[in-house]
Amino acid sequence: MICAHCSKSFAIDKIVNHRGKGLSGEIQCPLCSAWLGKSATMARVKMAGFYIGFMAIVWGYFDESIRNICIPVAIFAVMLLLVSHMMDHMKVTEAPEQVDNSEERQKYR
Secondary structure (H helix, E strand, O other): OEOOOOOOEOOHHHOOOEEOOHHHOEEEOOOOOOEEEOOHHHHHHHHHHHHHHHHHHHHHHHOHHHHHHHHHHHHHHHHHHHHHHHHOOOEEEEOOOOOOOHHHHHHOO
């Protein structure tokens, strides 16, 4: 897994701290202590796109009279699923406090 704050890679089994449950759960990067989480809204949109697409395909397969409505609904739902899947990334929800090292930087200027 790659941290969105420090851009360093870490193993999933190194994660010690987590908070929240379900779709709004967050983890803490073991390297930089930043809290990372996914958008609960994007996860809901992704699940809705999957289930609407699946139901439209199944319903259109068994009921010929409504097939001309189910096919475009299924196509739109799968497109929604794919777009929301591409947009659903880990983001920094709470960055660690920055250490003031301005005196150290002044030496090298």
